[in-house]
């Protein structure tokens with residue numbers, strides 16, 4: 001192969017596309033591992049570190065560290081998701097890997113949280129009735145399933161950056177963002193967040209640490225919804241405003257009869 005062919009723009013572009021694709025795939029696998037670990041972490045499954053495992057340390061320092069860990073995740077997640085930040089950030093990173101980089105930072109923030117989380121093991125409630133315990137555990141599993149299923153309903157591979165890096169590799173433009181209301185999105189506007197709330201709150205044994213986690217993530221989800229809906233209204237205008245009138249935010253209760261589409 002001649003020197004010219006090696007350095008031609010298309011060879012460079014293909015190499016760039018392959019690097020972006022590799023970055024996207026590795027980050028996606030990291031996200032998947034982090035997501036699966038979250039189920040084990042919150043549910044106290046047999047993994048090296050969970051929300052309640054480890055030797056308890058003094059309460060106040062533990063609480064401060066845990067709040068800082070949650071705050072770091074919340075700030076990363078909400079700042080990096082804003083359109084204004086993305087406009088600035090895509091002057092630093094190529095647009096095709098902007099989402100992948102967001103997913104990478106979010107995964108790292110979560111891994112840091114799992115690693116540094118301090119257990120606070122005082123019991124807030126414990127279901128002594130085995131049926132109640134099974135019901136709570138099942139609700140939590142349903143929550144995780146709703147989270148994962150809902151990502152596929154809007155666009156799993158775009159949410160986690162793979163679609164963007166594939167488009168870059170194939171030299172294709174991505175179509176503009178599309179407003180969608182499939183399946184769960186006809187029942188609530190935020191099924192992913194609803195799934196997380198079910199997964200975090202429904203537990204047979206609620207410790208102080210788990211409760212702090214559930215309260216902080218609920219607060220963050222409510223702020224996240226407010227920010228996300230502001231962006232969605234800016235993007236989709238009246239279409240999203242109508243959707244807000246017709247479909248509940250998180251609690252699956254019927255509102256108006258009008259059809260969502």
Ligand SMILES: C[S@@+](CC[C@H](N)C(=O)[O-])C[C@H]1O[C@@H](n2cnc3c(N)ncnc32)[C@H](O)[C@@H]1O
Nearest residue numbers: 150154178179180181185189190191192193194
């Ligand atoms: C992590 S997802 C959470 C989606 C939703 N809040 C939920 O809980 O299911 C965030 C992304 O979904 C997009 N999104 C939210 N609702 C959408 C809809 N109805 N149609 C298309 N995209 C949507 C937002 O623009 C954002 O990029």
